[in-house]
Amino acid sequence: xxxxxxxxxxxxxxxxxxxxxxxxxxxxxxxxxxxxxxxxxxxxxxxxxxxxxxxxxxxxxxxxxxxxxxxxxxxxxxxxxxxxxxxxxxxxxxxxxxxxxxxxxxxxxxxxxxxxxxxxxxxxxxxxxxxxxxxxxxxxxxxxxxxxxxxxxxxxxxxxxxxxxxxxxxxxxxxxxxxxxxxxxxxxxxxxxxxxxxxxxxxxxxxxxxxxxxxxxxxxxxxxxxxxxxxxxxxxxxxxxxxxxxxxxxxxxxxxxxxxxxxxxxxxxxxxxxxxxxxxxxxxxxxxxxxxxxxxxxxxxxxxxxxxxxxxxxxxxxxxxxxxxxxxxxxxxxxxxxxxxxxxxxxxxxxxxxxxxxxxxxxxxxxxxxxxxxxxxxxxxxxxxxxxxxxxxxxxxxxxxxxxxxxxxxxxxxxxxxxxxxxxxxxxxxxxxxxxxxxxxxxxxxxxxxxxxxxxxxxxxxxxxxxxxxxxxxxxxxxxxxxxxxxxxxxxxxxxxxxxxxxxxxxxxxx
Numbered sequence: 001x002x003x004x005x006x007x008x009x010x011x012x013x014x015x016x017x018x019x020x021x022x023x024x025x026x027x028x029x030x031x032x033x034x035x036x037x038x039x040x041x042x043x044x045x046x047x048x049x050x051x052x053x054x055x056x057x058x059x060x061x062x063x064x065x066x067x068x069x070x071x072x073x074x075x076x077x078x079x080x081x082x083x084x085x086x087x088x089x090x091x092x093x094x095x096x097x098x099x100x101x102x103x104x105x106x107x108x109x110x111x112x113x114x115x116x117x118x119x120x121x122x123x124x125x126x127x128x129x130x131x132x133x134x135x136x137x138x139x140x141x142x143x144x145x146x147x148x149x150x151x152x153x154x155x156x157x158x159x160x161x162x163x164x165x166x167x168x169x170x171x172x173x174x175x176x177x178x179x180x181x182x183x184x185x186x187x188x189x190x191x192x193x194x195x196x197x198x199x200x201x202x203x204x205x206x207x208x209x210x211x212x213x214x215x216x217x218x219x220x221x222x223x224x225x226x227x228x229x230x231x232x233x234x235x236x237x238x239x240x241x242x243x244x245x246x247x248x249x250x251x252x253x254x255x256x257x258x259x260x261x262x263x264x265x266x267x268x269x270x271x272x273x274x275x276x277x278x279x280x281x282x283x284x285x286x287x288x289x290x291x292x293x294x295x296x297x298x299x300x301x302x303x304x305x306x307x308x309x310x311x312x313x314x315x316x317x318x319x320x321x322x323x324x325x326x327x328x329x330x331x332x333x334x335x336x337x338x339x340x341x342x343x344x345x346x347x348x349x350x351x352x353x354x355x356x357x358x359x360x361x362x363x364x365x366x367x368x369x370x371x372x373x374x375x376x377x378x379x380x381x382x383x384x385x386x387x388x389x390x391x392x393x394x395x396x397x398x399x400x401x402x403x404x405x406x407x408x409x410x411x412x413x414x415x416x417x418x419x420x421x422x423x424x425x426x427x428x429x430x431x432x433x434x435x436x437x438x439x440x441x442x443x444x445x446x447x448x449x450x451x452x453x454x455x456x457x458x459x460x461x462x463x464x465x466x467x468x469x470x471x472x473x474x475x476x477x478x479x480x481x482x483x484x485x486x487x488x489x490x491x492x493x494x495x496x497x498x499x500x501x502x503x504x505x506x507x508x509x510x511x
Contacts, residue, residue: 003366003371003405004406005366005407005408007408007470008365009363009364009365009375010367011364012362013309013360013361013374014309015048016309016312016313016315017315017357018046018358019313020048020049020051020277020279020314020315020316021316021317021320022052022280023050023051023319023321024052024319024323025052025053025054025057025325026052026054026084026085026088027060027084028052029088030084033321033343033344035095037323038092038095040345041340041341041351045354045358046096046358049157049314050097050320051101053104053122054104055102055104055140056104058107058108060084060085062085062136063080063109064078064080064081066079078109080136080140082140085144086147089144089148098152100157100159100277101156101158101159102161102162102202103137103158103159103161105162106122106125107136108123110127110129110132111123111127112127112128112171113125113126117169119325119326124168124170125171126177127181134184137188137189138192141153141188141189141192141196150193153196154193154195154196154197157197157199157226158197159198159229160181160182160202161182161200163202163203163231164202164203165204165207166204169204175210179214179217182201183217183221186198186223187223197227198224198225198226199227199277200214200228201214202231204230204231204285205231205258207230211262211265211266212265214271215266215270216269225274226275227275227276227277228266228271228275230262230276230277230278231279231280232278232280233281233285234250234254234255234258235247235249235289236248236250238286238289243331243335244288244336245286246290247286249291249392251394252300255281255304256304256308258281259276259278259308260311260312263276276313277313277315278316280316280318281317283297287326287337287338288327288336290334290336292337292338292348292350293337293432294349294432294481295426295432295481297348297350298348298349298350298483299387299482300389302353302483305357306372306384307367317350319338319340320340320341321342321343322335323339330343331442333435333442334431334440346431346449347429348432349424349429352483353483356422359382360372360376361376361380361382362374362376365408369388371383371403373407379489380487380489381408381487384484384485385486386478386482386484387425387480387482398480399479399480400477401477403475403476404476405476407474408471409467409472410470410490415467415491416465416466416491417472418462418463419487420460420462420487420489421463422458422459422460423458423459423461423484424458425479426481429456430455431452434456467490474486
C-alpha cells in the first residue's frame with residue numbers, strides 16, 4: 001500500500017538525537033585518533049555536546065594534594081591543576097562541540113575507600129570530606145568560567161556522578177550517600193554562579209525505585225535541580241566469551257519506553273516538566289558486543305532517532321568512536337566497541353544512520369514505522385527509510401522490505417525530479433562485513449585499511465522519476481537490515497538544443 005505524504009508539515013524535526021554524544025573517558029581526548037575521529041563526526045553530523053566519564057579521575061590530574069617536608073617547614077595542601085582539562089576543552093570547542101560535564105570519578109586523594117571500576121580504575125567511593133569535594137567542584141567551575149567566560153559555561157550542563165544506583169559505579173549503590181553527594185555538589189555549583197545548570201541522578205536502566213526518593217529529597221532539602229538525567233539500554237545479561245560478549249536485545253520500542261518513563265514517574269513532583277536528558281543510550285551496555293558493528297544496530301536505532309525527540313530533550317549515543325578502554329585496550333579494529341567510528345575513522349553502519357539524519361530537513365511531512373519524510377527550506381525532500389527489526393527474541397527480519405510513498409515535490413514543478421539514494425545494509429556501506437571477508441585482521445595493513453574505508457562508503461545512485469500533479473511515486477525495496485536515505489530535488493531541464501541522446505547513442509533514424 002502506498003502512503004500519501006502530506007504536502008504541509010505536521011511537525012518540526014527535533015534535534016534531540018544530536019544534542020549530545022558520548023565518549024570514552026576524558027583523558028582519551030588527548031589522543032590523535034580520537035581528535036581525528038571527532039573532527040569527522042563534527043563535520044558530517046555536528047553534535048552540540050559531548051559527555052564522558054573521568055573529568056576528576058587521577059589521569060586528568062586536577063586534584064593534587066601534597067605533603068612535603070622542607071628544611072624548616074612542612075608544606076601541606078591541595079593544588080588544582082588544569083593542564084589536561086584545558087587541552088581537552090579547547091579541542092572540543094575548536095570542533096564546535098561543548099562539554100556536558102559529568103562530575104566523577106573520585107580522585108584517590110579525596111576518596112573514602114579503594115573500590116574502582118573499569119580497567120583504568122576510576123574510584124567510585126564517596127568523598128572522605130564533603131567540604132573538600134565541594135571545594136574541588138567549585139575550583140573546577142571557577143577555572144572554566146575564568147577561561148571560557150560565564151556566558152559560555154552557563155550553557156554547559158553539570159551532571160552529578162554516573163549510575164549511582166549500581167554497585168559497580170557507587171559503593172554499595174547507597175542512595176542516601178548519593179543524596180549527600182548531590183546536596184554538597186549542587187550547592188557548590190550554585191555558589192559559583194546561580195545560573196549554572198546542574199542535575200542528575202544519571203541512573204542506569206531499571207532504577208524506577210530511585211526517582212521518588214530523589215524527587216522527595218530535592219523538595220525536602222530545597223536542592224537545585226535544573227534537569228534530570230538517566231540512561232537507556234535494551235540488552236539482557238552478558239554471555240561472556242574470550243574478549244567479547246553476546247546478549248539478547250528487546251525490541252526498539254523498549255528504548256523509547258525507557259526514554260519516557262522518568263517523566264511519568266516524576267509527574268506531580270517538584271521535578272515534573274524539567275528537561276530530561278538521556279546521557280547514555282545504545283542497544284548493548286557492553287563495549288565488546290559485536291552487535292555495535294553491524295547494520296542491524298543501525299536499522300534497530302533508526303525509529304529511535306526518528307521519534308526520541310518526542311519524549312526527551314536529548315539522547316546521547318554511547319559513544320562516537322572506539323577510542324575507549326573500559327574493558328582494557330581493544331584487541332582488534334572491530335571488537336564490538338560502542339563507537340559509531342571504529343579506530344582509524346572507519347565508519348560503521350550506525351555512523352551512517354546519524355550522517356543520514358544530519359541531511360534531513362527541519363519540517364516533518366510524515367513519520368511511520370519504517371520511514372521519516374522531511375523537507376528543508378530549499379524545497380528538497382528527504383526520506384529516511386529502514387527495514388523494521390525486532391528484538392532478538394521476536395525478530396522481524398524478512399529478506400526484503402518495501403516502502404511505497406507518494407511524495408510531494410511542489411506545484412509547478414518540472415516533469416521530473418532527481419532522486420539521490422544512499423544505501424547501508426549487510427553488504428553496502430558495511431566495513432564490518434568487509435573486514436570479515438578480509439579474514440578479520442586484528443591489525444589491518446595500510447592496504448586493508450584503505451579497503452575498509454572504501455567498503456564503508458554507502459552505495460549511491462542518482463536517477464530521476466516523473467512528477468505527476470506535483471508528486472513523485474517512490475518505491476524503495478530495502479535489503480536485510482537496510483537503512484537508506486533518499487534526497488529528492490525538482491529538475492529544471494536545461495538540455496542544450498544540440499544535445500540529442502539518440503544521436504549520442506547512434507540511434508538516429510532507427511525504427
